[in-house]
Amino acid sequence: MSELLSNKELANKTVVDFLKKKEKTKTKFYFNDLCKLFPDDKPRQIKKIINVMVTDEILEYWSSGSTTMYGLKGAGKQAAAEGEK
Amino acid sequence: MAFISSGYNPDKPMEDRITDIGPRKYDEFYPSVIAKNKGKWSHHEILEAGVIVHVAESGDEVYTVRVGGCRLMTTTHLEEICQIADKHCDGHVRFTTRNNVEFMVDSKDKVEPLKNDLASRIFSGGSQKFPIGGTGAGITNIVHTQGWIHCHTPATDASGTVKATMDEVFEDFQSMRLPAKLRISMACCLNMCGAVHCSDIAILGYHRKPPMLDHEYLDKICEIPLAIKACPTAAIRPAKTKLADGTEVKTVAVKNERCMFCGNCYTMCPSMPLADTEGDGIVLMAGGKVSNRISHPKFSKVVVAFIPNDMPRWPSMTDAIKKMINAYSNGANKYERLGDWAERIGWEKFFEVCELDFSHHLIDDFRQQAYMSWRQSTQFKF
Amino acid sequence: MAKHKTPLLDQLESGPWPSFVSDLKHQAEVRAKNEEGIEFQIPQDCVEDLLGVLELSYKHGRTHWKHGGIVGVFGYGGGVIGRYCDQPALFPGVEHFHTMRVSQPAGKYYTTEYLRNIMKLWDLRGSGVTNMHGSTGDIILLGTTTPQLEEIFYELTHNLNQDLGGSGSNLRTPADCLGSSRCEYACYDSQALCHFLTNEYQDELHRPAFPYKFKFKFDACPNGCVASIARSDMSFIGTWKDDIQIDQDAVNKYVENDSAYPSNAGAHKNRDWGPFDIQKEVINLCPTGCMSFENKQLTIDNANCTRCMHCINTMPRALKPGKEKGCSILCGAKAPILDGAQMGSLLVPFVEVNPDNDYQAITEVIENIWDWWMEEGNNRERLGELIMRQGFQRLLEVTGIKAAPQHVQYPRTNPYIFWKEEEVPGGWERDVEEYRKHHLR
Numbered sequence: 001m002s003e004l005l006s007n008k009e010l011a012n013k014t015v016v017d018f019l020k021k022k023e024k025t026k027t028k029f030y031f032n033d034l035c036k037l038f039p040d041d042k043p044r045q046i047k048k049i050i051n052v053m054v055t056d057e058i059l060e061y062w063s064s065g066s067t068t069m070y071g072l073k074g075a076g077k078q079a080a081a082e083g084e085k
Numbered sequence: 086m087a088f089i090s091s092g093y094n095p096d097k098p099m100e101d102r103i104t105d106i107g108p109r110k111y112d113e114f115y116p117s118v119i120a121k122n123k124g125k126w127s128h129h130e131i132l133e134a135g136v137i138v139h140v141a142e143s144g145d146e147v148y149t150v151r152v153g154g155c156r157l158m159t160t161t162h163l164e165e166i167c168q169i170a171d172k173h174c175d176g177h178v179r180f181t182t183r184n185n186v187e188f189m190v191d192s193k194d195k196v197e198p199l200k201n202d203l204a205s206r207i208f209s210g211g212s213q214k215f216p217i218g219g220t221g222a223g224i225t226n227i228v229h230t231q232g233w234i235h236c237h238t239p240a241t242d243a244s245g246t247v248k249a250t251m252d253e254v255f256e257d258f259q260s261m262r263l264p265a266k267l268r269i270s271m272a273c274c275l276n277m278c279g280a281v282h283c284s285d286i287a288i289l290g291y292h293r294k295p296p297m298l299d300h301e302y303l304d305k306i307c308e309i310p311l312a313i314k315a316c317p318t319a320a321i322r323p324a325k326t327k328l329a330d331g332t333e334v335k336t337v338a339v340k341n342e343r344c345m346f347c348g349n350c351y352t353m354c355p356s357m358p359l360a361d362t363e364g365d366g367i368v369l370m371a372g373g374k375v376s377n378r379i380s381h382p383k384f385s386k387v388v389v390a391f392i393p394n395d396m397p398r399w400p401s402m403t404d405a406i407k408k409m410i411n412a413y414s415n416g417a418n419k420y421e422r423l424g425d426w427a428e429r430i431g432w433e434k435f436f437e438v439c440e441l442d443f444s445h446h447l448i449d450d451f452r453q454q455a456y457m458s459w460r461q462s463t464q465f466k467f
Numbered sequence: 468m469a470k471h472k473t474p475l476l477d478q479l480e481s482g483p484w485p486s487f488v489s490d491l492k493h494q495a496e497v498r499a500k501n502e503e504g505i506e507f508q509i510p511q512d513c514v515e516d517l518l519g520v521l522e523l524s525y526k527h528g529r530t531h532w533k534h535g536g537i538v539g540v541f542g543y544g545g546g547v548i549g550r551y552c553d554q555p556a557l558f559p560g561v562e563h564f565h566t567m568r569v570s571q572p573a574g575k576y577y578t579t580e581y582l583r584n585i586m587k588l589w590d591l592r593g594s595g596v597t598n599m600h601g602s603t604g605d606i607i608l609l610g611t612t613t614p615q616l617e618e619i620f621y622e623l624t625h626n627l628n629q630d631l632g633g634s635g636s637n638l639r640t641p642a643d644c645l646g647s648s649r650c651e652y653a654c655y656d657s658q659a660l661c662h663f664l665t666n667e668y669q670d671e672l673h674r675p676a677f678p679y680k681f682k683f684k685f686d687a688c689p690n691g692c693v694a695s696i697a698r699s700d701m702s703f704i705g706t707w708k709d710d711i712q713i714d715q716d717a718v719n720k721y722v723e724n725d726s727a728y729p730s731n732a733g734a735h736k737n738r739d740w741g742p743f744d745i746q747k748e749v750i751n752l753c754p755t756g757c758m759s760f761e762n763k764q765l766t767i768d769n770a771n772c773t774r775c776m777h778c779i780n781t782m783p784r785a786l787k788p789g790k791e792k793g794c795s796i797l798c799g800a801k802a803p804i805l806d807g808a809q810m811g812s813l814l815v816p817f818v819e820v821n822p823d824n825d826y827q828a829i830t831e832v833i834e835n836i837w838d839w840w841m842e843e844g845n846n847r848e849r850l851g852e853l854i855m856r857q858g859f860q861r862l863l864e865v866t867g868i869k870a871a872p873q874h875v876q877y878p879r880t881n882p883y884i885f886w887k888e889e890e891v892p893g894g895w896e897r898d899v900e901e902y903r904k905h906h907l908r
Contacts, residue, residue, distance in 0.1 A: 086506055086507055086508065086511075087506060087507060088508065088707075089506055089591070089618075090612075090618070090620045091617075091618040091619075091621040092621055092622075092625065093617050093618055093620075093621035095617065096539040097715065098542075098617070099541075100543075101625075102542075102624075103624035104542065104543070104624070104630075104669075104673070105626060105630065105670065105673060106624060106628060106629070106669075107570060107630050107631045107662075107665050107666040107672075108570035108572050108573070108629065108630065108640075108662070108665060108670055109572045109581065109627075109628060109629055110572065110662060111572045111573040111574045111576060111648075111658045111662055112658075113572070113578070113581075114572055114574075114576040114577050114578050114581065115576055115648065116576070119576070119648050119649055123647055123648050123649075124647040124653075124656065126647070126650060126651040127651060127784075128651055128732070128783045128784045129650075129651065129732055129783065130729060130732050130733045130828035131732055131733035131734055131736065132733065133516075133736065134736075134737065137650070139649055139650075141608075147649065149649075153485060154485065154599065155485050155486075156598050156599065156600070156601075157487045157490070157492060157596065157597075157598060158487075158490065158597050158598065158599045159490050159491060159493070159494035159514070159596050159597070160494070160586040160590050160595040160596075160597065161490070161493050161494045161497050161595070161596050162490045162493075162494075163586055163597065163599070164586065165581060165584075166582075167579035167582055167583055169577050170694075171579050176578050176579040176580065177576065177577070177578055177579075177850075178576075178577055178579065179574070179575055179576045179577065179645070180577070180599050180600060180762065181575070181577040182575075182604075182642070182644070182692060182694075184600070186599075199642070208480070208485065208486055208489035208490065208493070209480075209489060210480025210481060210486050210488065210489040210491075210492075211480065211481050211482075212480060212481065212482055212483060212484060212485055212486040212489060212515040213483050213484070213485060214485055215485070216483060216484065216485065220734070221731075221732075221733065221734030221735065221736070222731075222735045222737075222738075223736050223737075228602065229602075230602060231598075233521055233524035233525070233530050233531075233532075234517070234521055234609075235532060235540070235550060235564070235566065235610070236530060236532060237530060237532045237533050237534040237550070237608055238530070238534075239530050242521075242524065242525070244487045245479055245525070245607045246745060248479050248482070248484055248486060248487065248488075249479070251484035252482030252483060252484045255482070255483045255484055258484075260616075260737040261734055261736050261737040261738075262736055262737040262738040263738075266734070272802075275474075275803065275804055276800035276802070276804055277803065277804070278602055278802075279601075279602035279628055280602075280694070280698045280800075280801075280802040280808075281802075282699055282802055282803055282808040283694065283696065283697035283810070284807075317574070317723075317804065317847075318805075342657060345804075347667075347804060351534070352534045353535070355533050357888050360528075360529035360530050361528075361529065362527060362528040362529060365528060365529070373697075375688050375691045375694040375696055375697045376689070376691050376776075377689035377690070377691060377696075377704075377774075377775050378689070378690060378775050378776050378777050378778065378780060379752055379754055379775055379777045380754065382696050382697065382810055384808055384810070394528045396475055396525040396526075396528065397475045397476065397478045397479050398478060398479070416657075416805075419740050419748065419775070419779075420731075420748065420752060429755065445591065451807065452806060452807060453807075454807050
């Protein structure tokens with residue numbers, strides 16, 4: 001595991017900064033997009049860290065039914081449009 | 086109604102949380118004769134349509150009575166299944182991959198009472214609750230998808246087309262007179278969440294119009310980059326347009342000739358609906374199989390390019406299906422699947438004997454595999 | 468008295484096949500009467516509204532559902548599909564009407580006790596409408612509201628020892644045939660393998676990190692009753708290596724048309740096809756022509772048998788699969804979208820199915836494939852499409868499997884082999900000056 005990924009605080013910041021930067025145009029990303037933030041790590045390791053960010057309520061999933069995406073919790077237009085939040 | 090808590094605390098979602106436990110273990114649910122003879126079965130025989138006996142090396146027997154079930158099933162109906170299973174089968178029941186229900190008993194004398202009980206149960210509207218059949222060289226239940234009852238991209242209904250078809254081919258559900266088994270499958274759009282592409286006969290819902298664009302709301306409700314990315318053929322690009330009142334809004338533009346009508350954009354963006362009364366309908370495919378028996382597994386081929394939705398019973402669709410089944414039943418050799426028969430007589434003869442029209446839509450023009458389906462030979466039948 | 472008139476759906480109540488409309492109407496009545504005094508947690512009349520919105524679709528020829536991005540319960544990225552009605556004012560009972568996928572037991576055997584527990588939970592907290600089962604294999608609970616999702620999950624896990632199934636970019640709930648539990652053709656215990664892998668890969672099933680969906684299906688013999696070769700990214704099909712077991716006495720019973728030995732296990736009983744003729748119906752139909760029957764003796768040239776099952780299916784009391792059993796693994800099946808349909812392509816011709824070492828030989832193949840697909844797969848690219856894009860040779864490379872003629876129908880018809888530098892003696896770096904000593908410019 002790279003130094004970046006093994007440092008929880010730094011890893012979280014990297015993901016959050018990336019998502020915040022993109023927030024104006026897009027709030028949901030494929031897992032692959034997040035993997036690019038950790039070029040020195042294997043997807044299965046990155047997955048573990050990303051999923052902890054979901055249980056820590058930093059990120060949340062969004063699903064098209066066939067594909068799942070990640071975004072900052074509560075971000076995006078869909079949540080409001082679906083009348084759930 | 087008062088809210089009843091399960092014990093879950095929304096403020097502490099991780100408290101006492103149980104996860105990753107998977108399904109229940111299969112052998113908790115085995116009837117005793119199954120548990121005892123698992124892996125030690127000697128042979129089986131279909132005694133009559135819908136009734137199978139399996140004989141174990143120990144001499145034990147299990148009699149299975151198979152009945153057609155609706156994939157869409159309520160707890161009221163399930164309760165009735167449970168009552169039958171309690172009365173005849175020691176509280177055990179099984180479902181098949183093709184939405185049939187199997188009641189198993191461990192001796193022959195228990196079969197008739199079970200059959201009589203099943204056959205006596207009729208819905209108030211007149212249909213049978215538990216028709217016995219679906220075995221051997223006949224037509225078993227149709228596997229299908231969700232349709233209008235619960236999906237956002239269907240081009241037709243699933244439960245309704247299946248009911249209409251099964252009513253028409255019902256005789257072959259309860260008999261075994263065909264040359265081989267005949268499997269019908271149904272998927273209500275081209276995404277095929279129920280893969281129907283290897284069925285003897287496949288019913289497929291199909292859209293024919295690209296999405297509409299709700300420009301005024303599109304950028305308010307949807308994330309434009311996601312809608313663009315959702316398109317498998319890259320037909321969507323960002324655009325700007327002026328509304329009637331003169332305001333300029335961000336939206337998308339669709340290259341209509343590239344659209345394959347999958348509805349993936351609608352999934353991501355509710356401002357791009359594509360359902361349409363005239364545009365939507367049914368494609369019929371035929372000649373596929375998954376078994377390795379005699380010939381290799383093979384894909385179904387498109388034999389009817391489009392049939393309009395004709396609710397509630399889709400008579401043109403069931404008519405075309407019946408024509409194919411009749412021609413197959415009359416023409417095929419014993420053990421020959423529909424696709425093997427069509428290949429033996431030639432597809433040009435298939436259209437003739439099934440009385441189906443051939444049109445340019447049936448000639449493949451989609452990517453590389455199209456060439457493989459054209460005729461590179463002077464051997465053909467007039 | 469029904470809440471909505473349904474003249475079109477009413478026409479689907481007649482005819483012999485079970486009517487889902489009658490079933491739904493009955494359910495609506497049962498909920499309206501509520502003789503059991505259930506404190507319904509979602510609208511009592513939701514099934515009435517479900518019939519109403521379906522009738523409207525029959526009238527319009529268009530769906531009235533919208534997709535929702537809600538994915539599951541806390542920490543899970545699958546198992547729930549969000550649905551919203553696009554006519555909520557007309558049908559408030561189904562305004563929010565989400566689906567939950569419940570992981571089915573392998574083989575789909577049930578006790579009524581278990582089913583009743585699920586039903587009780589679903590009547591209280593949902594519509595009471597189900598799919599038994601969905602296309603992938605799960606028990607589908609059709610129609611509940613967002614606040615109920617966690618409550619249902621809590622009850623499932625705490626009271627029923629039962630988890631949700633998969634959706635989205637996850638491992639989807641694996642599904643199998645009933646295998647050796649009730650079938651003499653089974654070449655391995657499909658339920659044991661299905662259950663083991665489902666549990667082994669719970670994290671992959673609940674927490675999405677794949678480029679797209681991924682399916683396992685298990686057929687215990689080449690008859691393929693769960694259609695794994697057409698419907699799963701990895702298909703495990705039972706097979707054997709040694710000789711078909713023959714009981715010559717039983718073969719002759721079939722030949723003599725003994726009534727206790729009906730051909731094809733009785734599957735053709737309702738038409739008179741004439742007496743069973745072993746030459747015509749078995750020997751001549753064998754795809755490899757590897758059988759003969761002379762002097763009351765059936766002979767099989769097993770080295771040329773491709774295990775299609777036809778002779779075994781036709782004379783099940785006389786022939787059985789061999790004793791050295793295992794499975795073949797095929798990869799890449801998918802429905803046509805996007806690049807056309809694919810069936811599974813043979814990757815592992817034979818592998819032992821050994822529970823004693825936790826199916827090590829199988830999990831190794833799976834994990835090698837996942838590592839490759841997760842690193843190289845494009846977003847929404849199924850395994851079959853990645854194999855097409857990067858080549859079957861690459862699949863062999865990442866799984867460390869040696870190429871064999873079994874992998875192809877026939878060898879390539881073009882010579883455009885992309886030789887790698889290390890495959891060519893001396894490599895690609897050459898001295899042009901040395902060349903020019905013998906070849907003038």
